[in-house]
Amino acid sequence: MHLSEKGHTYALFAIVVITCALGSLTQTVMNSMLTEVCDDFAIDAAQGQWVTTIYMLTMGVTVPVVTYLARRFSLKRLVYLALGFYLAGSVAGLFAPVFAVLIAARVLQAIATGITLPLVQSVAMTRFPRERTGTAMGIGGIAMGFAPNIGPLIGGALAGSWGWRSFYIILAGLLAVLWVANAVLVKSHGDHDTRPVFDYPSFVQSTLGFGGLLLGASNAATMPLSAPSVWLPALLGAVFIAVFVRRQRVIAHPLICLDIFASRHYRPGFVAQNCLFASFMGITLVLPLFIQGPCHMTALDAGIAFIPATVVALFVNPLAGVLVDKVGARAVCITSSVFLTVGAASFMFVGPGTPLWVLTLLQGVRAVGVSGLVGPLNSYGLSGLSGGLVMDGSAFFATARQVCASLGTALMMLIVTVVGAAVAVADPAAAGAAAVDGGASLSALPYQLAFALSTLFAAAVLVTALWKIR
Template sequence: MHLSEKGHAYALFAIVVITCALGSLTQTVMNSMLTEVCDDFAIDAAVGQWVTTAYMLVMGITVPVVTFLSRRLSVKRLVYLALGFYLAGSAAGFFAPTFAVLIVARVLQAIATGITLPLVQSVAMTRFPRERTGTAMGIGGIAMGFAPNIGPLIGGALAGTWGWRSFYVMLVGLLALLWTATALLVKSHGDHESDAVFDFPSFVQSTLGFGGLLLGASNAAAMPLTAFQVWVPALLGAVFIVMFVLRQRRIEHPLISMGIFRSRHYRAAFVAQNCLFASFMGITLILPLFIQGPCGMTALDAGIAFIPATVVALFVNPLAGVLVDRIGPRKVCVTAALFLTVGAGSFMFVGSDAPLWLLTTLQGVRAVGVSALVGPLNSWGLSGLDRHLIMDGSAFFATARQACASLGTALMMLIISALGAGAVAAAGVDGGAALTALPYEAAFGLSTLFSAAVLATALWKIR
């Protein structure tokens, strides 16, 4: 099959975006299947949650290595590598006879997602004309915004009908189609460096650094800060991240070039994007707890509250990209940040008697802001980098925001656990129901602070 150069670029981008979307979907889909998984393997939830934790850790560890792989392999081979890991993981997940094998399957899938996350941004910025990069990044934002939000809904539907293993069967079929499409439609490019050097000490530092930080933040969501499992990995992670950054600045062949921070665009987008992910990822956990806890509603109600927001993400992500190309990033990012901040701030003033329609509406307002910011912040931030640094910038974006998302979630859970018991005790029997909403409102307040930081950065830095 013969395609024009533009046709090859479009085919490559479509395949990478769909693969990345499947990876983001896979990250969250098991959340609503956890009960069935635990029942099948006769394990408790504390062990079962490693299907999500292991995925998050491995994905965060993999992303920095993609910069080296992109220098050694053509983009087509890199796509094949991601699809190979994903296919192997999906097949292993379907046949998994034990929970340990399922974890191995999740690790293989997480490696694939770690490869495709920065690849989406790199292809968008290097294979499209400069006046179309905003649109491309907006479409790519669907993989980062829409896909993970729809994951729990799909997981719940499959778990209640065909069982959790059916998801892996579907993945194998879809990935086989993507493999075939890659073979037929994607052109091989000799855009790799055969002499690229892999700096193993940098890999060890990034693995221990980002892995430790992610593990500590994940444990903090369920344990007190004084717990050994929280502060030790978090402290070691922070130390190794500092060591990693310092080493990248002085060695000849860095795993990720710190030259990315010479760009004013990149520095501002880096701050805004990290605050954005710290703000909204925590809410995906806090809001369902608030709806089912102080509000006294059901798990179905909690799922309904996210449906409009999920639909919004599907349409607003590409629309924001188109608008960036037409009117520029400043107006889009400032307007989106206003939606984000107003939506987040409004949650601070809702009580336990708030109706579901109001909570759903406010979450929809927040979703407009989130969906309209992800792509534009990426495209504007990476636009200030030289072409050879695009993958480095994409990889560091993806790794840092994953860590900040986990940290934001952990801090919100810490606020709820720290204030929750005191609020109930202070309220007494009669006022307990009203006051137990206060810890959640405080957590919503932290989300609002992160959102306001995004707005301040957009107003101050984006031109």
């Protein structure tokens, strides 16, 4: 099949976006399948949570390496590499005889997702005309906004009908189609350096640094801050990241070139995006707990509250990208930040008697803000970088926001757990009926404080948009 140069670009971008969307979907789909997985392998929930934790950790340590891989391989070969890891992981997950094999499968899938996340942004910024990059980034935002939100819903539906392994059957089929599409539709470009230098000390430092922070943040969501499993990996992670950053500034061939921070666009885009992910990712865990706890509703009700927001993301992501190309990033980011902040702040005033439709509406308002910011912040932040630095900027964007999302979630869960326990001890009659971490009864107050923290992060996005995005 013969395609024009533009056709090859569109085909490449579609394959990368769909692969990345499947990766983001795979990251969250297991959340609603954990009960079935635990029953199947006869393990407890603490062990079962590793299907999510290992995915997050592997993504965090894979993304920084993508800059080297992009210099080493053509984009077509890099997509083949990602699809290969993903397909192998899906087949291994489908036939996993023991839990350890499922964990290995999740590692392979997370490597693929770690490769495709920065690829989406890089292709959007380097393969499309400048006047279309916002639109391309908006479409790519579906992979980062819509896909992970729909994951738990799909997982719950499949687990309740055909079993959790059915997801891997569907996934393997889709990936096989994408493999064929990449072979037939994508042109192999010679846009790579066949002799790039891989700095192994930088790789070790980034792995220990970002991996340590992610592990500490993940553990902080379920353990006290005084636990060595929380503060030790977090402390070591911070130390290794500092060493990693210093090394990148002095060596000739850095793993990630930190000249990206010389861009006046990249810095505010970086700060705003990290605050955005810290604000909204934690709510995807806290809100269902609130609905099923103080509100005394069902798991189905918790899922319903996210459905309109998920649909909003599907349409607002590309629309925001188009608007960036038409009116500029500043107007879109400020407007979306207002939606995000108003929606987040409104949750501070909900209580056990708040109807489900109100919670759903407020979550929809937040979703407009989130979906209107993901693509525009990416395109604005990367727009000031030269072509050779776009992949570095994309990789650091993806890694940092993963860490900030985990930290935001951990802090919100810490508030829910600690304040909830204090409320239960001080006034057991006032505490709600939710059970978190061993059965501590919680009132609405801990959740309201967690929503307040989300609001602070959202307000930081708004301030950054007003002050720095031009």
